[in-house]
Amino acid sequence: MIDFGLSVQVSQVVKSYDSGLSPLKGVSFSLEPGKFLALIGPSGCGKTTLLKMIAHLREPSSGEIKVGKEKTDKERRVAYVFQDAYLLPWRKVLENVTLPLEILGASKVERELKARKALERVGLIDFESYYPANLSGGMKMRVSLARSLVNNPNLLLLDEPFAALDEVTRLRLDQDLRNLWAESQMTVVFVTHSISEAAFLSDRIIMLSTKTGKIQHDIINPLPKNRTLETRALSEFSQLTQDLFLRFQELEA
Amino acid sequence: MNKQILIFFISLLSFNLVAAPTKVRLALNWKAEPEFGGFYEALQKGFYQKRGIELEILPGGVGTPVIQMVEGKKVEMGISNADEVILGRSRGAEVVSIFTVFQTSPMALLTHAERGFKELKDVFENPGTVAAERGLPYIRFCEKKYGFKKVKIVPFLGGISQFLSDKNLTQQGFIAAEPILARKQGAQPRTFLIADSGYNPYFTVVVVRNEFADKNSQLIKDFVSATQEGWKSYLQDPTEANKKMAALNPTMDPETFREGAKTQASLIQNAETEKHGLGFQSKERWKVLADQLLELKVVTKVFPAETYFR
Amino acid sequence: MKVKFQKLGLPLIAFFVITALWELAVKVKWINPFILPEPSQILDSLINDKAELWSALGITALSVGISFLMSVVVGIGAAILLFTSETVLFAFYPYTIFFQTVPIIAIAPLLVIWFGYGIPAVVASGFIVSVFPVIASTLTGLMSADPALRDLFRLYRATRLQAMVKLYLPSSLPFIMNGLRICGGLAVIGAIVGEFLGGVGIGSIIDVARAQQRIDKVFAAVLLASLLGLLLIKGIDLVSFLLLRNWHPSESGEE
Numbered sequence: 001m002i003d004f005g006l007s008v009q010v011s012q013v014v015k016s017y018d019s020g021l022s023p024l025k026g027v028s029f030s031l032e033p034g035k036f037l038a039l040i041g042p043s044g045c046g047k048t049t050l051l052k053m054i055a056h057l058r059e060p061s062s063g064e065i066k067v068g069k070e071k072t073d074k075e076r077r078v079a080y081v082f083q084d085a086y087l088l089p090w091r092k093v094l095e096n097v098t099l100p101l102e103i104l105g106a107s108k109v110e111r112e113l114k115a116r117k118a119l120e121r122v123g124l125i126d127f128e129s130y131y132p133a134n135l136s137g138g139m140k141m142r143v144s145l146a147r148s149l150v151n152n153p154n155l156l157l158l159d160e161p162f163a164a165l166d167e168v169t170r171l172r173l174d175q176d177l178r179n180l181w182a183e184s185q186m187t188v189v190f191v192t193h194s195i196s197e198a199a200f201l202s203d204r205i206i207m208l209s210t211k212t213g214k215i216q217h218d219i220i221n222p223l224p225k226n227r228t229l230e231t232r233a234l235s236e237f238s239q240l241t242q243d244l245f246l247r248f249q250e251l252e253a
Numbered sequence: 254m255n256k257q258i259l260i261f262f263i264s265l266l267s268f269n270l271v272a273a274p275t276k277v278r279l280a281l282n283w284k285a286e287p288e289f290g291g292f293y294e295a296l297q298k299g300f301y302q303k304r305g306i307e308l309e310i311l312p313g314g315v316g317t318p319v320i321q322m323v324e325g326k327k328v329e330m331g332i333s334n335a336d337e338v339i340l341g342r343s344r345g346a347e348v349v350s351i352f353t354v355f356q357t358s359p360m361a362l363l364t365h366a367e368r369g370f371k372e373l374k375d376v377f378e379n380p381g382t383v384a385a386e387r388g389l390p391y392i393r394f395c396e397k398k399y400g401f402k403k404v405k406i407v408p409f410l411g412g413i414s415q416f417l418s419d420k421n422l423t424q425q426g427f428i429a430a431e432p433i434l435a436r437k438q439g440a441q442p443r444t445f446l447i448a449d450s451g452y453n454p455y456f457t458v459v460v461v462r463n464e465f466a467d468k469n470s471q472l473i474k475d476f477v478s479a480t481q482e483g484w485k486s487y488l489q490d491p492t493e494a495n496k497k498m499a500a501l502n503p504t505m506d507p508e509t510f511r512e513g514a515k516t517q518a519s520l521i522q523n524a525e526t527e528k529h530g531l532g533f534q535s536k537e538r539w540k541v542l543a544d545q546l547l548e549l550k551v552v553t554k555v556f557p558a559e560t561y562f563r
Numbered sequence: 564m565k566v567k568f569q570k571l572g573l574p575l576i577a578f579f580v581i582t583a584l585w586e587l588a589v590k591v592k593w594i595n596p597f598i599l600p601e602p603s604q605i606l607d608s609l610i611n612d613k614a615e616l617w618s619a620l621g622i623t624a625l626s627v628g629i630s631f632l633m634s635v636v637v638g639i640g641a642a643i644l645l646f647t648s649e650t651v652l653f654a655f656y657p658y659t660i661f662f663q664t665v666p667i668i669a670i671a672p673l674l675v676i677w678f679g680y681g682i683p684a685v686v687a688s689g690f691i692v693s694v695f696p697v698i699a700s701t702l703t704g705l706m707s708a709d710p711a712l713r714d715l716f717r718l719y720r721a722t723r724l725q726a727m728v729k730l731y732l733p734s735s736l737p738f739i740m741n742g743l744r745i746c747g748g749l750a751v752i753g754a755i756v757g758e759f760l761g762g763v764g765i766g767s768i769i770d771v772a773r774a775q776q777r778i779d780k781v782f783a784a785v786l787l788a789s790l791l792g793l794l795l796i797k798g799i800d801l802v803s804f805l806l807l808r809n810w811h812p813s814e815s816g817e818e
């Protein structure tokens with residue numbers, strides 16, 4: 001059976017800047033297709049930079065990143081969700097979601113069909129004619145999510161997308177994201193500051209250290225595959241978050 | 254001791270009795286050029302000073318609003334032309350002319366000699382372009398007398414660039430300036446005096462406010478006599494004043510100053526100035542001009558001729 | 564409702580009060596009528612000279628319209644060109660500043676010689692004076708496109724044309740609108756200065772009336788020129804409102 005999601009291979013990636021700053025000093029890991037990876041670490045550890053390099057928006061100073069190497073170029077569909085929704089303010093919600101398909105050259109009929117499907121998946125189908133200025137922060141982020149899903153990506157990269165939202169919205173969106181992943185079998189790499197979010201969402205957690213610029217911990221998430229609100233109440237959940245918290249503290253020491 | 258105190262007080266008194274020189278500002282309506290030569294000559298040779306007048310000459314340029322400056326008391330005296338005086342008076346500016354430099358107006362039209370014009374009316378009877386300041390009364394006069402059906406009137410941009418750039422162009426100018434400049438640039442101008450058309454206002458006149466003339470009649474007399482002396486001296490030998498003016502106005506070289514002074518001499522003197530002195534103005538000339546302007550509808554009302562000048 | 568009164572009523576009241584005081588000041592000779600005419604005289608000129616004034620205004624309006632449109636098209640086009648290639652930007656941007664700083668009064672006679680009297684020289688004058696704000700503001704706008712959105716477009720491998728049309732140009736609209744307001748005002752000024760020497764339009768009337776010492780007519784002409792400028796700017800405001808009202812805080816009235 002052919003996997004839907006893309007594999008991600010990061011080999012000896014180093015990133016250094018002319019200023020002398022070098023957040024990544026040799027990161028390597030291999031991510032299987034369809035897995036949900038959470039990348040965590042203190043500020044400045046280079047997790048956003050790493051994510052952008054996986055998206056090929058930035059280049060490593062040395063080392064290599066291979067995404068979906070067994071697939072053809074056409075079959076690789078990478079989507080990226082930023083920290084802010086970054087919607088085009090002059091377009092309505094529907095036209096924001098169709099943007100990627102527009103660029104790729106799909107017909108109007110096809111674009112709008114897929115966009116409406118994506119909006120349904122995030123629960124915003126009633127708002128397709130709204131302008132971003134009239135949406136709440138959480139709604140804007142959901143539109144951004146819908147946009148990222150519109151061309152059926154097999155690798156989804158997210159950079160602390162829910163950090164600016166209130167807690168209730170955040171919990172809800174965490175759930176939505178996990179459900180979306182379960183439906184599609186795409187590979188997900190999720191950067192976050194929140195330990196409980198990483199624990200809830202991921203199959204695997206990689207922790208980066210600012211001091212070493214390398215992977216400090218690489219942990220398989222022991223929680224059951226099906227995650228719901230109840231999962232957060234499990235004792236295994238608090239054990240996991242405590243464990244992660246302690247390891248995190250070690251890094252900062 | 255008492256004698257010294259007495260002398261001290263007498264000198265204080267005489268200091269008050271001896272009048273401090275009167276400050277007078279004269280605003281020109283153009284840069285320093287031969288048409289103002291007599292004023293600069295009189296200033297340089299001290300003719301104003303010896304009559305107790307401390308004169309300051311303020312050169313002007315394009316569109317200097319001399320009548321407004323005089324009327325608004327920004328300056329005591331200004332240079333204008335007789336037609337502008339009549340215009341200003343009709344709008345309520347209470348000014349009078351006390352001296353005229355030119356007996357014959359030096360306004361002229363320059364044409365290219367190769368067009369073979371023989372008199373002023375030829376300019377308007379042959380197709381071509383005429384560059385002139387369209388707001389000036391002389392243009393209205395020419396329109397009425399000759400008609401503009403064959404010519405296109407365009408704005409005068411100053412200088413002689415328009416003349417040099419187009420062989421079919423006629424432009425306005427001063428007989429003592431633009432033609433000389435044009436010849437220096439290799440052109441061959443044939444110049445016609447506007448005065449030949451019958452429109453001949455006194456030109457480069459000194460204007461003051463009516464009230465000022467009433468209150469300072471002796472000053473006016475002194476100013477006029479100093480100016481006459483200056484012009485007499487300049488007509489005899491313009492070299493000194495030309496040097497001074499050339500320093501103030503680098504757009505004309507000394508040779509052009511010399512030529513200009515020579516050319517304009519015949520327009521400054523005539524039979525009347527022989528009889529009455531330089532700067533003389535007659536009631537008849539003012540009346541003719543006022544009637545002309547009235548007929549052209551440039552003004553809607555005129556005053557008795559003698560009220561325009563002193 | 565109160566705001567409407569304030570916006571319309573207060574300026575009108577101010578206008579009447581100032582005009583009345585002005586008229587009075589001239590009537591009692593506190594201001595010399597020869598230097599500053601009464602408002603009633605200016606009104607008389609507007610009525611008596613109306614045929615001449617309005618036909619001249621029409622010519623000026625035409626020249627302003629053409630030079631404004633030229634500035635918009637050339638200005639935006641030049642900015643896009645400068646933005647697209649860094650080589651072009653470094654090579655030519657310093658020279659565009661020439662358009663901003665050249666004293667138009669000084670080169671206006673040259674414009675007449677190169678382009679001929681009348682509307683061509685006037686349009687040239689208006690264009691030269693008003694094009695730079697459009698280039699500068701459009702360029703700023705293009706450069707202000709959100710870097711994250713640029714990443715987004717790169718992610719989907721958008722072509723440069725796609726990015727220009729879908730991202731950069733829409734981003735720069737608010738900036739362009741601001742530039743157009745400045746451009747409009749300058750186009751009117753540039754046209755009138757050109758008309759002093761070009762011999763047509765409102766500028767020509769001002770020039771001739773000044774020589775004729777018809778200060779009342781000068782003021783009447785200046786007033787009409789200002790109204791023309793006002794009309795143009797209000798037109799730009801309307802376009803700005805229509806284009807930006809759904810999404811830009813400047814027009815959507817957000818706090």
